[in-house]
Amino acid sequence: xxxxxxxxxxxxxxxxxxxxxxxxxxxxxxxxxxxxxxxxxxxxxxxxxxxxxxxxxxxxxxxxxxxxxxxxxxxxxxxxxxxxxxxxxxxxxxxxxxxxxxxxxxxxxxxxxxx
Amino acid sequence: xxxxxxxxxxxxxxxxxxxxxxxxxxxxxxxxxxxxxxxxxxxxxxxxxxxxxxxxxxxxxxxxxxxxxxxxxxxxxxxxxxxxxxxxxxxxxxxxxxxxxxxxxxxxxxxxx
Numbered sequence: 001x002x003x004x005x006x007x008x009x010x011x012x013x014x015x016x017x018x019x020x021x022x023x024x025x026x027x028x029x030x031x032x033x034x035x036x037x038x039x040x041x042x043x044x045x046x047x048x049x050x051x052x053x054x055x056x057x058x059x060x061x062x063x064x065x066x067x068x069x070x071x072x073x074x075x076x077x078x079x080x081x082x083x084x085x086x087x088x089x090x091x092x093x094x095x096x097x098x099x100x101x102x103x104x105x106x107x108x109x110x111x112x113x114x115x
Numbered sequence: 116x117x118x119x120x121x122x123x124x125x126x127x128x129x130x131x132x133x134x135x136x137x138x139x140x141x142x143x144x145x146x147x148x149x150x151x152x153x154x155x156x157x158x159x160x161x162x163x164x165x166x167x168x169x170x171x172x173x174x175x176x177x178x179x180x181x182x183x184x185x186x187x188x189x190x191x192x193x194x195x196x197x198x199x200x201x202x203x204x205x206x207x208x209x210x211x212x213x214x215x216x217x218x219x220x221x222x223x224x225x226x227x228x
Contacts, residue, residue, distance in 0.1 A: 009155075035216070045205065045219040091157055100165050101146060101211055102173070105157035 002027045004094050006106035013082055014114050021077045021109050023092030029053075031097035034068065034075045039089040039108070048090075051075065082113045118142040121206050121220035128227055134193040136223050138206030140186075144218075146209040147189040151175065151202040152222075158205060164189055165211075196227045 003026040013019050025034065036048040049059065051068050059066050063083075067076045079086050092106040119140045128134050138147060146165055150158040150173075160173030162181040170181050178200060180192045193200055206220040 004157075006157075043203070044221055047216060050216055093158075095217075100163060100171065101209055102148070102160055102163060103207070103217055105150075105159070107155055107157040 002029075002032070002094050002096055002104045004092050004104050004106035006092055006109050008109045009107070010110045010112070012112045012114065015083060016081050017113075019079045019082050019086070019111055019113075021079075021090050021092075021111070023075045023077065023106060025073050025075065025092070025094045027094060027096060029096040029098065033095045033097065035093040035095070035103070036066070036075075036077050037091045037093060039091065041088070045091075048077075079111070082111075084113050084115055087111060087113045119206060119208050119218050119220045121204075121223050123223060124221065125224045126226070128196050128225070130197060130227055131195050134196050134225065134227075136191045136204055136206075136225070138189045138191070138208075138220060140189075140208045142208055142218070143186060144208040144210050145186075146211050147183065148207040148209070148217075149173075149179075149181065149189070149191045150205045150207065151200075152205060153202050161191065161204075193225075193227075196225075198227050201225060201227045 005024045032053045034051045038046040063080045065078045089108045089110050091108045093103050095103045122137045148163040149161040152158045159175045161179050164170045164183040182190045204223045207217045209217045
């Protein structure tokens with residue numbers, strides 16, 4: 001069975017600080033996909049990034065960056081120079097490449113950025 | 116242009132009454148999923164469908180049933196609503212290839228009083 005753990009429940013920072021969100025996953029499959037979603041106060045789920053298990057190259061997109069390490073089963077997410085608009089709940093999720101492609105979510109981390 | 120819509124967006128119902136939530140897609144995707152979101156639990160899978168009339172249970176399926184008579188519609192029914200089913204419900208669709216990702220509806224906020 002697949003499992004995603006986000007140990008941080010809430011993080012509060014002051015604007016311009018960096019924020020790193022931890023995500024640890026468990027799966028027995030060798031092929032799988034990892035995702036990060038953002039849920040702003042308006043409630044919709046916003047897709048941020050997708051990574052497959054064969055691509056450990058880390059990525060930077062603007063103020064966002066992701067660190068994928070298969071050796072530690074982690075897929076961490078960093079917001080650089082945080083802004084108030086980054087305040088949201090962030091979810092890490094995992095889908096195996098078989099078994100009806102069900103998406104399993106972590107419990108989420110609430111990020112509050114104070115001005 | 117979202118390709119997926121949920122209805123209703125908000126509903127208040129009484130304990131013991133049946134409730135049906137609807138998910139409608141225009142993408143012709145094979146897979147459809149129903150999740151519930153609760154604080155401290157993230158999103159948990161209730162039921163999903165891998166084709167017309169083909170459905171299966173997720174991790175929190177007790178008290179829920181689903182039906183899919185057409186590719187575009189996936190219905191979630193609470194047979195006899197309880198207060199523990201007060202939640203936000205999300206529908207998602209997928210082509211079945213995770214590298215193409217998932218599309219989520221806007222959610223339905225259900226309150227059982």
